[in-house]
Amino acid sequence: MLLEQINTPSDIKNLSVDQLNQLAEEIRQFLIENLATTGGHFGSNLGAVELTLALHQTFDSPRDKIIWDVGHQAYVHKILTGRKHLFPTLRKFKGLSGFPKRSESEHDMFDVGHASTSISAAMGYACARDIDGEDNKVIAVIGDGSMTGGMAFEALNHAGHLGTDMLVVLNDNEMSIAPNVGAISNYLTKLRVDPTYSTFKKDIASFLHKFGELGDKTTKVLDRFKDSFKSFLVPGMLFEEFGFTYLGPINGHDLPTLLKYMQRAKNTKGPVLLHVVTQKGKGYAVAADAPDKMHSVSKGFNLAKSDAPKVVKAAPPQYPNMFADTMIELAAQDPDIVAITPAMLPGSGLIKFQEAFPERCYDVGIAEQHAATFAAGMACTGKKPVLAIYSTFLQRAYDQAIHDIAIQNLPVTIAIDRAGLVGNDGETHQGAFDIAFLRCIPNFTVMAPKDENEFRNMLYTAVNHGAPVAVRYPRGAGLGVAIDSEFQTLPIGKSEVIRDGQDVAILALGSMVPVAMRAAEALKENGIDAKVVNMRFVKPLDEELLLDLAKTGTRIVTVEEGSTLGGMGSAVMEFYALNRIYGMEIYPLGLPDLFVEHGDPQQLLDHVGLNVDSLVELVKTMAPRKQKRA
Numbered sequence: 198m199l200l201e202q203i204n205t206p207s208d209i210k211n212l213s214v215d216q217l218n219q220l221a222e223e224i225r226q227f228l229i230e231n232l233a234t235t236g237g238h239f240g241s242n243l244g245a246v247e248l249t250l251a252l253h254q255t256f257d258s259p260r261d262k263i264i265w266d267v268g269h270q271a272y273v274h275k276i277l278t279g280r281k282h283l284f285p286t287l288r289k290f291k292g293l294s295g296f297p298k299r300s301e302s303e304h305d306m307f308d309v310g311h312a313s314t315s316i317s318a319a320m321g322y323a324c325a326r327d328i329d330g331e332d333n334k335v336i337a338v339i340g341d342g343s344m345t346g347g348m349a350f351e352a353l354n355h356a357g358h359l360g361t362d363m364l365v366v367l368n369d370n371e372m373s374i375a376p377n378v379g380a381i382s383n384y385l386t387k388l389r390v391d392p393t394y395s396t397f398k399k400d401i402a403s404f405l406h407k408f409g410e411l412g413d414k415t416t417k418v419l420d421r422f423k424d425s426f427k428s429f430l431v432p433g434m435l436f437e438e439f440g441f442t443y444l445g446p447i448n449g450h451d452l453p454t455l456l457k458y459m460q461r462a463k464n465t466k467g468p469v470l471l472h473v474v475t476q477k478g479k480g481y482a483v484a485a486d487a488p489d490k491m492h493s494v495s496k497g498f499n500l501a502k503s504d505a506p507k508v509v510k511a512a513p514p515q516y517p518n519m520f521a522d523t524m525i526e527l528a529a530q531d532p533d534i535v536a537i538t539p540a541m542l543p544g545s546g547l548i549k550f551q552e553a554f555p556e557r558c559y560d561v562g563i564a565e566q567h568a569a570t571f572a573a574g575m576a577c578t579g580k581k582p583v584l585a586i587y588s589t590f591l592q593r594a595y596d597q598a599i600h601d602i603a604i605q606n607l608p609v610t611i612a613i614d615r616a617g618l619v620g621n622d623g624e625t626h627q628g629a630f631d632i633a634f635l636r637c638i639p640n641f642t643v644m645a646p647k648d649e650n651e652f653r654n655m656l657y658t659a660v661n662h663g664a665p666v667a668v669r670y671p672r673g674a675g676l677g678v679a680i681d682s683e684f685q686t687l688p689i690g691k692s693e694v695i696r697d698g699q700d701v702a703i704l705a706l707g708s709m710v711p712v713a714m715r716a717a718e719a720l721k722e723n724g725i726d727a728k729v730v731n732m733r734f735v736k737p738l739d740e741e742l743l744l745d746l747a748k749t750g751t752r753i754v755t756v757e758e759g760s761t762l763g764g765m766g767s768a769v770m771e772f773y774a775l776n777r778i779y780g781m782e783i784y785p786l787g788l789p790d791l792f793v794e795h796g797d798p799q800q801l802l803d804h805v806g807l808n809v810d811s812l813v814e815l816v817k818t819m820a821p822r823k824q825k826r827a
């Protein structure tokens with residue numbers, strides 16, 4: 198086994214092509230066996246094996262800087278950089294991260310998890326290198342899906358302008374999580390599938406070269422038009438118009454070709470884009486045939502049972518299912534409802550909606566900012582857009598939420614999935630901040646359901662509200678509650694008391710409502726009688742409830758699966774302070790002021806003290822009940 202001897206990139210430096218091919222097969226087997234037990238990002242890593250080997254054989258990491266985009270495809274890089282033995286702990290609490298992390302290895306140049314950052318980060322490294330007069334190489338590795346993100350083009354624009362010496366490796370597998378979409382994707386397809394493009398490009402290049410050699414006046418005039426000719430006639434020129442030398446497209450599984458072009462790219466000064474064509478899921482039939490289904494896998498798929506093992510990606514989480522079903526019902530009732538997703542058709546559940554209403558469903562690519570402003574534009578015309586977005590990716594569209602949606606008070610519903618701790622993806626993906634960053638925006642209503650039935654009613658309420666609304670809901674399953682036969686409009690800013698009690702009020706939001714109920718039962722055994730309120734709304738708050746609690750001097754604990762700083766608890770305390778109601782005892786429980794790492798979601802909640810036991814202990818330590826206010 199070659200793989201057993203590989204611990205650092207220098208171990209592959211002198212391997213022959215045959216040995217590299219053997220190593221590629223061993224790495225694929227290693228990935229398949231390990232991910233079967235841990236889960237993780239599957240298809241992208243199987244597709245990037247030869248590419249990663251070629252990068253590490255050609256360049257000298259960590260002196261040369263290899264910067265991964267998203268980072269979900271960097272497992273092979275981790276294997277080659279001394280972390281093979283840690284794979285049994287992949288994405289587990291305190292284990293190996295699923296993404297590059299500077300704290301994990303000197304070979305990881307940039308912490309990542311969100312898409313389209315690599316070229317900007319590489320530019321940062323390259324410009325700093327130039328200031329310092331150093332001569333290392335900087336390489337950004339970006340997928341075709343991530344290339345649809347605006348940030349990538351902002352960085353290409355900058356690099357082309359400065360003529361910075363850097364390499365962008367475009368790993369084109371025609372896939373985002375779902376099949377890639379958009380004009381850029383179509384353009385890459387043209388480059389890939391039409392062989393005349395590359396031969397034509399060579400012909401044109403030599404033709405123009407000959408003009409240059411003749412050197413008479415006519416050719417000089419023609420030469421002036423050379424660039425226009427090129428861009429007009431040769432499709433590969435899009436990147437050259439950005440100031441890049443374009444190389445490719447090449448087969449990303451053919452090691453001799455990869456190594457040859459990688460070397461050529463290394464020897465070319467200035468910005469270079471190497472277009473590498475790979476197959477997502479390469480080497481594992483099920484993943485290669487249906488790459489969208491095996492973008493990531495859950496632990497537990499069994500390799501031994503058959504040649505085409507069962508794919509046991511976790512049963513679709515129920516919230517996305519509920520979301521899709523509700524959207525289909527709402528759209529059937531109301532022709533103005535449209536759905537928008539930035540590249541998350543499968544994860545959001547909208548893939549089902551797309552089947553039902555293809556003309557009212559937009560996958561805009563990895564373009565959260567565009568998605569939000571696109572929704573705003575639609576809302577100006579009377580449409581009722583629902584923007585489905587994970588909490589963590591909504592961070593990308595913050596100015597658009599303020600500038601394009603809220604200032605114009607437009608009826609855009611933001612369905613915020615994966616709000617709260619998402620688990621194995623870790624810091625970059627936890628949905629911790631949406632409450633804090635949305636509730637300070639005027640005109641926004643912010644709500645969170647306690648269960649899937651309330652979720653449906655919230656969506657119904659939101660799309661008919663006529664102003665911006667955010668509905669946040671957690672990753673995973675609902676509670677299995679009964680579903681109302683008809684949608685109910687929820688009164689805006691009204692909470693729901695679900696358990697009465699005199700000693701303390703637990704004001705709970707969304708996923709924390711069931712936790713609060715269980716804590717109240719436990720507190721009863723300790724002789725403490727807790728009221729539990731399902732707050733439903735972070736904004737507007739139920740002020741009547743808060744005034745009543747002030748009148749009775751009831752102690753308050755707020756609990757939410759979001760950042761404590763700036764969260765619902767802060768809102769409650771601000772309410773009392775701004776209304777000059779003093780002397781209340783309030784404790785805000787939420788996510789602490791730190792980035793929560795990867796692990797099993799419940800393990801993480803226990804780790805940060807956001808569970809039944811912590812809530813019970815907290816209430817027990819509070820001061821005795823105050824006297825009634827006059």
Ligand SMILES: Cc1ncc(C[n+]2csc(CCOP(=O)(O)OP(=O)(O)O)c2C)c(N)n1
Pocket residue numbers: 240241267269270310311312313339340341342343344370372373374477539540541563565590593
């Ligand atoms: C800003 C942002 N939006 C959405 C995602 C979710 N996401 C992760 S990987 C991915 C697809 C990336 O496609 P590509 O770059 O082509 O890599 P591939 O999976 O095909 O290897 C998406 C949409 C993300 N990580 N970051």
Ligand SMILES: CC(=O)[C@@H](O)[C@H](O)COP(=O)(O)O
Pocket residue numbers: 267269310311374492493544615619622672
């Ligand atoms: C890397 C990335 O951003 C996605 O692949 C993400 O891991 C998907 O998360 P879900 O599994 O919650 O859809």
Ligand SMILES: [Mg+2]
Pocket residue numbers: 340341342343368369370371372373377
């Ligand atoms: Mg791709």
